[in-house]
Amino acid sequence: MSTFSRQLLAWHAQHGRHDLPWQHDRTAYRVWVSEIMLQQTQVATVIPYFDKFIQGFPDISSLANAAEDEVLHLWTGLGYYARARNLHKAAKTIHSEYQGVFPRKFDEVLALPGIGRSTAGAILAQAYGERHVILDGNVKRVLTRQFAIEGWPGNKTIENQLWQLADELTPKQELVNYTQAIMDLGATVCGRKAHCSDCPVQSSCQAFKLERVNDFPYSKPRKALPVRETDMLVLVNSDKHILLEKRPPSGIWGGLWSLPEKPGNVALAEWCDKQLGWKVQESQQLDSLRHTFSHYHLDITPILVQANTPVNAVMEANNRLWYNTQQPEKLGLPAPVLKILKQINEGMEHG
Ligand code: SF4
Numbered sequence: 055m056s057t058f059s060r061q062l063l064a065w066h067a068q069h070g071r072h073d074l075p076w077q078h079d080r081t082a083y084r085v086w087v088s089e090i091m092l093q094q095t096q097v098a099t100v101i102p103y104f105d106k107f108i109q110g111f112p113d114i115s116s117l118a119n120a121a122e123d124e125v126l127h128l129w130t131g132l133g134y135y136a137r138a139r140n141l142h143k144a145a146k147t148i149h150s151e152y153q154g155v156f157p158r159k160f161d162e163v164l165a166l167p168g169i170g171r172s173t174a175g176a177i178l179a180q181a182y183g184e185r186h187v188i189l190d191g192n193v194k195r196v197l198t199r200q201f202a203i204e205g206w207p208g209n210k211t212i213e214n215q216l217w218q219l220a221d222e223l224t225p226k227q228e229l230v231n232y233t234q235a236i237m238d239l240g241a242t243v244c245g246r247k248a249h250c251s252d253c254p255v256q257s258s259c260q261a262f263k264l265e266r267v268n269d270f271p272y273s274k275p276r277k278a279l280p281v282r283e284t285d286m287l288v289l290v291n292s293d294k295h296i297l298l299e300k301r302p303p304s305g306i307w308g309g310l311w312s313l314p315e316k317p318g319n320v321a322l323a324e325w326c327d328k329q330l331g332w333k334v335q336e337s338q339q340l341d342s343l344r345h346t347f348s349h350y351h352l353d354i355t356p357i358l359v360q361a362n363t364p365v366n367a368v369m370e371a372n373n374r375l376w377y378n379t380q381q382p383e384k385l386g387l388p389a390p391v392l393k394i395l396k397q398i399n400e401g402m403e404h405g
Contacts, residue, residue, distance in 0.1 A: 058200075058255055059225040059232060065254030066235030071097070071242075075104055077234070082156035082181035083114050089173050090141050093190075094134045097241060103132050114156065117142065118149035122309050126386020133389065139309055140168025158182065179233040187221045188233055189213075192240025197223075198271035199244060202260035206272045281351045286313040287322075288340070288358045288394060289330065294402055295376035296395065297330075298385070306347065310386040311377070313356070313394065326359060334359055340397070345390040356394050 055063075071077075074097065076088035087107060091100040107128050111117040117125070122142060129138035144166040148156060156177075157163055163174040172193075175186030189197075194207045197216050205212045225232055243249050248267045250256055261267045289297040298311040316325045326332040340356040377383065379399040387395070 055225045055227070056223060058223050058258055059228075061254045061257075062235045062239060063225075063228055063231055066231055066238060069252075070231075070235055070238045075101060075108075080181060080230075082158075082177060084108065085181045086156065086169075086177050087141065089176050090137050090168060091132065093137060093173065095132060099132070103128070111145075113154075114145050114148050115154045117145040118154070123311075123385050126310055127384040130386050130392065131389060135307060135310060135386065135388075137168055138386070139303075140166075143167045144169065156181070160186065176233060176237075179229045183230050185224065185226055185229050186233075187217065187224050188236070189217055189220045190237065190240075192237050192244075193220060194240075195246075195271050196236060196240045196244045196255075199248070199261040199267060200255065200259050202264060202266065202270060204272065206274050208274055279346070279350050281353055283318070283353045283355070285316045285318065285322075286354050286356050286391070286394065287316055287325075288313060288356050288398055289326070289332075290358065290360045290398070291376060292361055293376070293378075294380075295378050296398065298375055298377045298387075298391075300373040307388045310388050310391075311375070312388055312391050316357075322357065322359070332359070332361060336360070340394070343390055343393065345388075352390075354390055354394075358398070 074088070076084045088100065088104055091104055091107075110124065110128050111120060120142070122139070125138050125142045126135060129135060132138075147166060148154060152162075157166075158178070160174055160178060163169055163177060164171065169177070172189045175188045176190070178184045179186045179188065194216055197203065197219050198207055201219060203212060203215065207213060207216060223236075239253075239255070243253050250259070250262050250267060253259070253262075256262055259267075261270050287297075291297070297314060299314050301307050301310055301312050303309050314329070316322065322337055323334045326334045336359075338358040340358055342353055342355045345352045345354060375383075377385075377395070379395055379402070
């Protein structure tokens, strides 16, 4: 075993995290759910979502048999909803093709929706103690600093070099602990702000020697994000329920329930008349809010429209429903829509 692995394992035994919910009753299913949640999100945020998710779907079959709305509901607020949809799809595949048992072969795991090379390795290493190499964001940070790797780690050549180094460092035994240890090191001691004085592998760290820790990893070459604008309609009926529409299954917020959006070149009165048969006399523009995706900023202007007739003219259909903010249904909602609905609900309670 390399000095690096030995030092890391000794550190982990003493200082690593041993009480994360997925470390106990460490089934492949629980490790898988945790790995998917952790892909874009920090441990502290993930824990309550993980607990709720596992309570709702204690095993692969219950997840496979759930409605997509229920799955997205338990993901609401965690963001990157494609992760939840893929998790759901993969559970269905495991249910139908592997009799509900999480596959054990690397290629079979890798073929499941939403699972890349590092995640497949992390699941198999942690669930079964098999030797697989991992290279998630935390590991990339540790390695780019250890070896003072110049250039952005998302670049293919650099990424290949990192895989090679990660492979060389991965020991043949103690895979469960090693995998957790290197992820923990990147998440805690060698985080965005490095705490080198607490680091078990400081003696081999090139960036530390060069006093250039903050130079690594290189950031992605930046492009300014474009800004898009949209008007979201908050249509309130005479029961004070709000109209929601289900978004198409793929794309931004795929499968979530959102507020109807009106194209900028269509007048509000015309839109409401054509879409809902509402004669709008009054509307109120609310404060805009910005939501940032990885590729663009979305500036959202909510427009409140209240029906002045006892309307239920818009019949509920597969992709539309009246949402009762007082007794909300279990649906997946995009974070900014949830925010708008909360504001409206508070306004209704006070007025
Ligand atoms: Fe990270 Fe500092 Fe340790 Fe190097 S010495 S691995 S930069 S914490």
